[in-house]
Amino acid sequence: MTTESILLVGRAARNGEEVLRAHVDRLRRRSVVDAVEVATYDREPVRELRAQFERVAADTVYAVPMCAAHTHETTDRVPRALSYLPGDVRYCEPIGGSPAVTEVLAARGTELAPADADVSLVLVGFGSSSKPHHRRTADYHAERLRERTDYGAVLTCYLLQNPAVECVRYGVSTDRAVAVPLFLARSEATEERVPTELELDRGGIEYAEPLGAHPRITDAVQAEVERRRALAVGDVEQSASVEAQRTETRRPLATDGDGRRR
Template sequence: MTTESILLIGRGTEVTRAVLETHADRLAARTRVDAVDVAVYEREPRRELRETVEGLSAETVYAVPMCAAHTYDTVDEIPALLSHASGTVRYCEPVGQSPAITDALAERGAALVSPGEDASLVLVGFGSNSKPYNRQTVDYHAARLRDQSAYGAVLTCYLLQNPAVECVRYNLATPRAVAVPAFVAPSEITDDRIPAALELARGGLEYADPLGEHPRVTDAVHGEIEKQRALARDDSASTASVGARPTRTPRPVSTDGEGLSE
């Protein structure tokens, strides 16, 4: 039987590691994989995590970027890092792109400001001046929440793009409002930069915790892994239908985040 493992990859500090380890424990309890590992880097995934990846012993590794959306790291650096694994790597989509995350964002907001026509929900993203992925992800969840929640308004804002975090307060048209950071783990960004930009000290705007250890984040990871397992079975079936299966190389199957092989 082929051995399988899950690798949760995140950027941050020991706080990030603690969050990822909570999800790892849950995944170990609900999946039939041989191991669930956590890898956290501060700046350079290839340099900091190469030993970790080279030490993975499973024949198939499901690697999950634990972030809201694709970044330079997930598109370039992490696939290059995963090329050092000895087995086959099924590279998953970032956890924040799952519909389950919509539920987590809604619950984070509702814990502080209950939905209603007199209330607004604000999703705060990081944004990017060069890549559209974060904005697309935050806009996706905002559109779903406009359809599915009872908030009078669902707004979006970004640290690095317009509409800017600094301006969102002036766009609020309801007496009650809550801002939810669309980030997986707490960080200097969620703890300091966003609160300062929102001018929380002025009052009138509640501020929720990031996604963190929310159970729906675990559900999102589990769902992505099951999708990759199904795709792997389809790949095998397609190969078998045209003749003998080709010899697998010892290098992993990694993509650049858009389905292109590295």
């Protein structure tokens, strides 16, 4: 009998493991697959994930990067670490691009400020000029929020690229705004850098919680696993997928200090 497992892979942020465990518990109760596991890393994905991955026992593993959008780590280093997983590894897209995330962002915003014409909603992403994934993700949700909510304006800003977080206050045209971090869990960025650069002590901007353990994020994980399962029905679709190519072409090298023959 073929067994399937979901593996949630994330950063060891301040409440990262707590958030991941909440999604693991929910997925286990839903009996989506035979097993649901979690693996976290701090600075060196290949070195830190290797032992965790080697303990996973399943014929098919759906590895889900638990972040808003791809980074250098999820496009390069995490795929290298995936070579230590047994069986058929199906690498999924980050959960941040799911339509369900739009609902969570709206919910986080309205917890602090009503969605009306006198309030602006600000999405705060990580962002990098060399990796446009976060910009595309933030723009996607911003457009959906403009269509689906009554906020006077929906703006985007980023830690590492323009429009920068420290400048967004001057682009808000309403007297009141709420900023929602497009991050899964709390981190140094969400708890220190973003509040400082938004100058929250000046007032006028409410600051919401990250996506966290919201049930719709669990739904996003499940939907992505089901998408990858459907793509893998035919060998042609699986071999052609971007995620599969990343997994196959990012094997650890001997020069990494973690390479081994498979």
